[in-house]
Amino acid sequence: MFLESIKTPGISHLSYIFGNAGEACVIDPQLDIKTYLDIASTHQCKITTVVETHRNEDFISGALALHKRTNAEVLHGKNADSTIQYADTVSDGDKRTIGAWEVSFIHTPGHTKDSICVVIRDKQTAQSPCGVFTGDTLFVNDVGRTDFYPNEKEAMAGALFDSLQRLLSLGDDVIVYPAHGAGSVCGGGMADREFTTLGVERKNNPMLQLESRDAFIDKKVNESHYIAPYFEAMEEANVSGVDAPWLPENLQPIIGNDYESWLDAETRPGHLIDIRSHSAFRDQHVKGSINLPGDLLSAYGGWLLNYDTPIAFVAQSFEEANDAAKQLWRMGFHNIAGFFSNIPMPITEEDKCMSHLSYITADVVKKRLEDEKNWVLLDVRKNEEVSATPLPGAIHTYLGYLKEKSESLNPDISYTCMCGSGKRATVAASYLRQLGIKHVDVFNGSMQAWKDRYY
Amino acid sequence: MFLESIKTPGISHLSYIFGNAGEACVIDPQLDIKTYLDIASTHQCKITTVVETHRNEDFISGALALHKRTNAEVLHGKNADSTIQYADTVSDGDKRTIGAWEVSFIHTPGHTKDSICVVIRDKQTAQSPCGVFTGDTLFVNDVGRTDFYPNEKEAMAGALFDSLQRLLSLGDDVIVYPAHGAGSVCGGGMADREFTTLGVERKNNPMLQLESRDAFIDKKVNESHYIAPYFEAMEEANVSGVDAPWLPENLQPIIGNDYESWLDAETRPGHLIDIRSHSAFRDQHVKGSINLPGDLLSAYGGWLLNYDTPIAFVAQSFEEANDAAKQLWRMGFHNIAGFFSNIPMPITEEDKCMSHLSYITADVVKKRLEDEKNWVLLDVRKNEEVSATPLPGAIHTYLGYLKEKSESLNPDISYTCMCGSGKRATVAASYLRQLGIKHVDVFNGSMQAWKDRYY
Numbered sequence: 001m002f003l004e005s006i007k008t009p010g011i012s013h014l015s016y017i018f019g020n021a022g023e024a025c026v027i028d029p030q031l032d033i034k035t036y037l038d039i040a041s042t043h044q045c046k047i048t049t050v051v052e053t054h055r056n057e058d059f060i061s062g063a064l065a066l067h068k069r070t071n072a073e074v075l076h077g078k079n080a081d082s083t084i085q086y087a088d089t090v091s092d093g094d095k096r097t098i099g100a101w102e103v104s105f106i107h108t109p110g111h112t113k114d115s116i117c118v119v120i121r122d123k124q125t126a127q128s129p130c131g132v133f134t135g136d137t138l139f140v141n142d143v144g145r146t147d148f149y150p151n152e153k154e155a156m157a158g159a160l161f162d163s164l165q166r167l168l169s170l171g172d173d174v175i176v177y178p179a180h181g182a183g184s185v186c187g188g189g190m191a192d193r194e195f196t197t198l199g200v201e202r203k204n205n206p207m208l209q210l211e212s213r214d215a216f217i218d219k220k221v222n223e224s225h226y227i228a229p230y231f232e233a234m235e236e237a238n239v240s241g242v243d244a245p246w247l248p249e250n251l252q253p254i255i256g257n258d259y260e261s262w263l264d265a266e267t268r269p270g271h272l273i274d275i276r277s278h279s280a281f282r283d284q285h286v287k288g289s290i291n292l293p294g295d296l297l298s299a300y301g302g303w304l305l306n307y308d309t310p311i312a313f314v315a316q317s318f319e320e321a322n323d324a325a326k327q328l329w330r331m332g333f334h335n336i337a338g339f340f341s342n343i344p345m346p347i348t349e350e351d352k353c354m355s356h357l358s359y360i361t362a363d364v365v366k367k368r369l370e371d372e373k374n375w376v377l378l379d380v381r382k383n384e385e386v387s388a389t390p391l392p393g394a395i396h397t398y399l400g401y402l403k404e405k406s407e408s409l410n411p412d413i414s415y416t417c418m419c420g421s422g423k424r425a426t427v428a429a430s431y432l433r434q435l436g437i438k439h440v441d442v443f444n445g446s447m448q449a450w451k452d453r454y455y
Numbered sequence: 456m457f458l459e460s461i462k463t464p465g466i467s468h469l470s471y472i473f474g475n476a477g478e479a480c481v482i483d484p485q486l487d488i489k490t491y492l493d494i495a496s497t498h499q500c501k502i503t504t505v506v507e508t509h510r511n512e513d514f515i516s517g518a519l520a521l522h523k524r525t526n527a528e529v530l531h532g533k534n535a536d537s538t539i540q541y542a543d544t545v546s547d548g549d550k551r552t553i554g555a556w557e558v559s560f561i562h563t564p565g566h567t568k569d570s571i572c573v574v575i576r577d578k579q580t581a582q583s584p585c586g587v588f589t590g591d592t593l594f595v596n597d598v599g600r601t602d603f604y605p606n607e608k609e610a611m612a613g614a615l616f617d618s619l620q621r622l623l624s625l626g627d628d629v630i631v632y633p634a635h636g637a638g639s640v641c642g643g644g645m646a647d648r649e650f651t652t653l654g655v656e657r658k659n660n661p662m663l664q665l666e667s668r669d670a671f672i673d674k675k676v677n678e679s680h681y682i683a684p685y686f687e688a689m690e691e692a693n694v695s696g697v698d699a700p701w702l703p704e705n706l707q708p709i710i711g712n713d714y715e716s717w718l719d720a721e722t723r724p725g726h727l728i729d730i731r732s733h734s735a736f737r738d739q740h741v742k743g744s745i746n747l748p749g750d751l752l753s754a755y756g757g758w759l760l761n762y763d764t765p766i767a768f769v770a771q772s773f774e775e776a777n778d779a780a781k782q783l784w785r786m787g788f789h790n791i792a793g794f795f796s797n798i799p800m801p802i803t804e805e806d807k808c809m810s811h812l813s814y815i816t817a818d819v820v821k822k823r824l825e826d827e828k829n830w831v832l833l834d835v836r837k838n839e840e841v842s843a844t845p846l847p848g849a850i851h852t853y854l855g856y857l858k859e860k861s862e863s864l865n866p867d868i869s870y871t872c873m874c875g876s877g878k879r880a881t882v883a884a885s886y887l888r889q890l891g892i893k894h895v896d897v898f899n900g901s902m903q904a905w906k907d908r909y910y
Contacts, residue, residue, distance in 0.1 A: 001648040020647070125596045125646045126659040141580045173627040173654020191580045192475070193456040197652055199628020204581040 001101065001122065002043050003131075005177065005194070006035055010298025010327045011058050012183040014194065016133060018120065019045035020099025026050045026072075027118060027133045028179055029062035031330050032246040036066065049096055049103070050074045052087065053135025053179055054115040055238045057148070057231040059330045063087065064241030077107055077116035086241035090116065100124045108167060110160020111136040111144030117167055119174075131175040132198070137163055139178045141191035143207045146220050147227070157220035161213045168208070172199025183295065224383055226400055230302030233332055244334055251325040254312055254338035262312050262337070263344065265434075270310030270337060273297070275324045278426035280316075282357040282442065286343055289314055291430040296423065298327050303400035304431060307332065313339040357429055359444035360416060362453040369393040374413040377443070380428040381419050391418070391450055399424050402431050414439030418446040456556065456577065457498050458586075460632065460649070461490055465753025465782045466513050467638040469649065471588060473575070474500035475554025481505045481527075482573060482588045483634055484517035486785050487701040491521065504551055504558070505529045507542065508590025508634055509570040510693045512603070512686040514785045518542065519696030532562055532571035541696035545571065555579045563622060565615020566591040566599030572622055574629075586630040587653070592618055594633045596646035598662045601675050602682070612675035616668045623663070627654025638750065679838055681855055685757030688787055699789055706780040709767055709793035717767050717792070718799065720889075725765030725792060728752070730779045733881035735771075737812040737897065741798055744769055746885040751878065753782050758855035759886060762787065768794040812884055814899035815871060817908040824848040829868040832898070835883040836874050846873070846905055854879050857886050869894030873901040 003018040008030055016027040017036050024045035026036045040047050047070045050063045054077065063074045064086040075096075076087035092107040102121045109115055118133040136144040143164060146156040175197050182190040189206065202208055210216045254262055261267040265288035272289040274281050281291040292301055305311065311333060315321035321339035328336065346352040360368075368375055379386060380399035397405055399419070409415075415432055417425040422444050429440045443449070458473040463485055471482040472491050479500035481491045495502050502525045505518045509532065518529045519541040530551075531542035547562040557576045564570055573588040591599040598619060601611040630652050637645040644661065657663055665671045709717055716722040720743035727744040729736050736746040747756055760766065766788060770776035776794035783791065801807040815823075823830055834841060835854035852860055854874070864870075870887055872880040877899050884895045898904070 001646075003648075003650060122646060122648055125648070126655055128655065128658055130648070130651065130655050171627070171654060173652040173658070175630060175650055175652060191456075191577060193458075193577055193580070193585070195458060195630055196585065197628040197630060197654075199626060199652075199654070200581055200583065200585050203583055203628070 001099070002039075004039055006030070006039075007181070007194075008059070008330065009323075010295045011330070012181045012190075013059060014177070014179055014181060016177055017047075018098065018101070019043055020101050022046060023048045023098045025096075025098045025103060026066060027177075028053055028056065028135065029066055031060055031062045031065060031242070031244060032326060033062045033066050033069070034245070036062075037069070045099075046070065047072045049098060051103075051105075051116075051118050051133070052076045052084075052238075053118065053133060053137075054112040055080055055084065055235060057234050057238075058184075058228075060234060060237045060242050060244075060332050062245065065243050065245040068243050069245075075105070077105070077114040079107075079109065080114040080239075081112075081235075082239045084239060084241075097123075106163075106166060108135075108137045108160075108163035110146055110156055110163045112148060113156075113159075115144070115163070117163075119170065129170050129174050131177055132167065132170060133177045133179075134167065135179045138167060138176060138201060138205075139180055139184075139190045140176070140182075140193055140196045140201070141205050142189040143205070145223065145225050147223065147225050153221045154217055157217040158213060160220065161216045164208065168198055168202050170198060172197060172202060174198045176201060226382070226398070228302045228400060229404075230307075230331055233307060237332055242332070244329075246326055246329050250329060250336055251318075251322050252338045253318075254340045258338070259340055262340070270312065270335070271305050272312050272314065273301075273305075273324070274314040274430070275320060276314065276316055278423050281430065282359060282426060284343060284346070285355055285357070285430070286314055287351070287354040288434045289430065290434055291426050293423075296427055297324055298331070300399055300424075300427060301328055301333070302331050304403050305333065308335070310335045310337040312337040314343065315339050315341055317341065354433070357426065357433070357440070357442060359422070359442040361444060362449045365416065365418075365443050365450070366454065368416070376413060376415050378415050378417050378428065378432075379419070380417060380424050381447070385420060385447075389447060389451070391447065394418060399428055402428060406435055409435065409437060411435075411437045414441075416441050416443050418443035420447050422446045422449075456554070457494075459494055461485070461494075462636065462649075463514070463785065464778075465750045466785070467636045467645075468514060469632070469634055469636060471632055472502075473553065473556070474498055475556050477501060478503045478553045480551075480553045480558060481521060482632075483508055483511065483590065484521055486515055486517045486520060486697070486699060487781060488517045488521050488524070489700070491517075492524070500554075501525065502527045504553060506558075506560075506571075506573050506588070507531045507539075507693075508573065508588060508592075509567040510535055510539065510690060512689050512693075513639075513683075515689060515692045515697050515699075515787050517700065520698050520700040523698050524700075530560070532560070532569040534562075534564065535569040535694075536567075536690075537694045539694060539696075552578075561618075561621060563590075563592045563615075563618035565601055565611055565618045567603060568611075568614075570599070570618070572618075574625065584625050584629050586632055587622065587625060588632045588634075589622065590634045593622060593631060593656060593660075594635055594639075594645045595631070595637075595648055595651045595656070596660050597644040598660070600678065600680050602678065602680050608676045609672055612672040613668060615675065616671045619663065623653055623657050625653060627652060627657060629653045631656060681837070681853070683757045683855060684859075685762075685786055688762060692787055697787070699784075701781055701784050705784060705791055706773075706777050707793045708773075709795045713793070714795055717795070725767065725790070726760050727767050727769065728756075728760075728779070729769040729885070730775060731769065731771055733878050736885065737814060737881060739798060739801070740810055740812070740885070741769055742806070742809040743889045744885065745889055746881050747779075748878070751882055752779055753786070755854055755879075755882060756783055756788070757786050759858050760788065763790070765790045765792040767792040769798065770794050770796055772796065809888070812881065812888070812895070812897060814877070814897040816899060817904045820871065820873075820898050820905070821909065823871070831868060831870050833870050833872050833883065833887075834874070835872060835879050836902070840875060840902075844902060844906070846902065849873060854883055857883060861890055864890065864892060866890075866892045869896075871896050871898050873898035875902050877901045877904075 379394040417428040834849035872883040
């Protein structure tokens with residue numbers, strides 16, 4: 001028996017594959033299905049079963065792509081909002097086998113109406129379950145969000161409470177395999193630890209310590225989560241299914257005339273995403289490119305980019321570009337034009353102005369707040385961060401909302417962008433720049449620097 | 456927080472590294488310490504603590520080598536048979552911290568007198584333990600062997616029973632991280648699954664279902680385990696400590712005059728180990744080489760090879776030779792001469808006789824048993840296999856005992872070697888051949904073939 005977890009960075013997603021005696025089962029696959037096929041082959045197993053714990057909203061399921069290549073049965077819970085066209089429905093209590101393992105399903109609505117948990121038992125050595133894949137129902141130190149049905153928030157929160165009670169009744173000794181770790185948009189309180197049991201959660205998870213069902217519902221309906229615009233596209237894709245596995249040829253270098261046209265902001269065929277560090281970007285970048293380094297690409301790409309627009313990357317290396325392309329691919333951005341690493345030196349002073357991003361210190365921010373006209377300190381943090389530590393005088397627009405609120409920005413004034421540390425501020429500044437706003441800079445260190453200096 | 460298990464094939468050993476906030480802890484390191492250093496670096500952690508769950512007898516601890524390179528504190532339980540010269544002693548209830556994790560120790564004698572279990576708790580999110588490293592005290596579906604003190608078997612078995620009760624009192628919800636998986640010499644009943652909890656074991660582990668302490672002791676003292684001769688060397692090494700980490704330069708190709716002298720059985724400077732498959736070996740091999748493919752190298756190398764004798768490998772590839780050299784290195788064989796892949800074609804008929812190993816079928820074995828003189832069917836299986844399914848007429852000598860019983864073999868008669876499937880029989884036949892016994896062949900399929908044909 002083998003069991004491996006596959007972590008997808010950016011969205012902090014955990015998919016799983018386990019197998020025994022020639023058969024393997026995949027839980028919540030991503031589109032880079034080669035990972036699962038390779039692991040199954042290594043263990044001389046055939047993937048016979050693919051399970052979706054719910055209709056995912058933050059990535060495109062790889063279930064259809066796996067089914068097309070392995071003929072594996074795809075299983076999905078009942079009560080989905082639309083018929084999942086590539087899956088069979090499993091109901092509460094249904095069972096399957098994988099080698100000497102029994103796989104059974106519990107219907108656990110709450111995060112979504114079709115959420116299921118997948119219970120595994122070693123038939124050879126155990127009378128009781130050994131593990132449970134909890135999808136977005138239960139995480140380490142948190143539970144799933146319940147705000148996806150705006151008119152049924154209380155009912156969904158109540159359903160999640162009931163589902164969690166059923167889950168806990170499996171026994172303290174059952175190992176929990178959640179679908180997300182810390183850093184996911186699917187819950188804010190997850191611990192930085194990917195292993196737990198139902199007992200550890202029962203005793204320690206703050207959401208399982210509340211005194212009553214009503215207290216749980218009250219807490220859940222008062223949570224505030226962002227609903228990214230790409231969630232809707234993901235939900236649609238995960239009804240019809242997408243047979244577009246990640247392939248090595250999906251990322252090519254951009255050369256020759258294509259390179260020239262991507263360099264020039266006037267002729268550029270699409271979004272140019274610079275995934276180098278915020279420092280490297282500020283020092284020198286291609287005019288009109290958007291800085292989305294590391295995990296910020298997954299976190300904000302779905303907010304700021306258009307699905308129909310081709311995308312090219314400026315990256316330090318092929319490996320970096322490949323990781324970035326995969327991240328967007330999983331979220332349904334399949335119009336990847338390629339990448340390049342060579343950024344031309346600016347020649348004129350005007351060139352330099354548009355390929356360099358200045359930053360300012362807390363002292364300058366303070367002074368500007370006191371006497372600067374035609375200037376805005378733009379705070380792009382999340383609501384809860386701003387509530388916890390506001391910076392008086394700043395105007396708040398969440399980074400994810402910049403695209404839909406771009407009309408409210410004034411190209412004739414100047415902006416200083418700020419966030420918690422300066423990284424998201426650099427993303428915001430690059431986005432404002434490519435909208436055509438000329439006078440933009442970044443509050444270096446942002447809230448951290450402000451606290452160090454003026455709190 | 457990260458936690459990774461590192462599986463060492465052959466001896467089915469599991470070592471672990473976990474870390475948080477810049478600090479990391481290694482449990483029961485092997486000599487290939489680069490593995491741990493690399494993982495720690497990836498997570499930007501420094502290895503500050505190394506724990507030995509007991510004085511290991513089946514491999515050389517990498518604790519001293521890690522200490523020399525990281526200055527990490529090395530911890531070992533009390534009541535060791537000799538003072539562990541490179542470690543500090545921890546007592547029951549002692550604590551350490553690794554980042555935001557509390558690490559505490561329970562003294563759990565039974566497998567050895569110095570056995571400890573290592574309990575970890577996430578101080579940020581949990582009031583109770585999340586996991587326990589159980590060393591050779593508790594495995595998945597089995598418990599540690601208690602036969603290392605021949606005069607104290609009952610006392611040690613009783614101690615293990617008491618230790619297991621204490622361990623279980625940590626709670627059903629604690630994840631178990633054992634030091635061995637299925638296939639280890641440290642326990643015979645382990646399940647083919649590397650994840651479990653104290654609750655799953657309490658409910659299902661056959662050794663935890665016995666009705667009383669006396670029943671447990673009775674069961675343990677009647678177990679039969681082999682004690683390999685290399686265990687003693689390992690135990691000595693793990694008192695003084697061995698600072699000999701595995702390094703890439705430990706394995707070099709053998710070329711030129713060295714190659715010629717290793718080829719010739721007369722001038723050969725040491726053991727020539729052929730790690731190719733038993734089929735490839737039987738078809739054609741270097742005269743006088745010993746076939747020890749795959750896991751059989753770890754399982755029987757310590758029985759059949761001398762520590763003082765140089766060792767060279769015949770391998771399909773560098774990778775194969777490297778894995779084999781590492782396997783022996785971990786067991787303290789540090790006199791590795793190198794490897795080669797090219798086997799010369801036999802030219803004369805006599806050459807062919809000594810570089811080819813014939814096999815025979817069940818029908819021929821049956822006929823020989825009825826009327827062959829000066830011939831022995833040599834069964835090299837383990838005691839329990841022979842008791843379960845004897846083959847009447849065969850003479851039993853366990854493969855591990857062939858070296859010490861070699862004087863009882865008669866070079867003037869002919870031998871057919873047999874085992875469960877023919878693999879260990881090929882090892883045995885190659886060993887007899889290099890002792891100078893000329894007339895040796897292998898019962899192809901061995902017990903499996905016999906059952907198919909005559910049961």
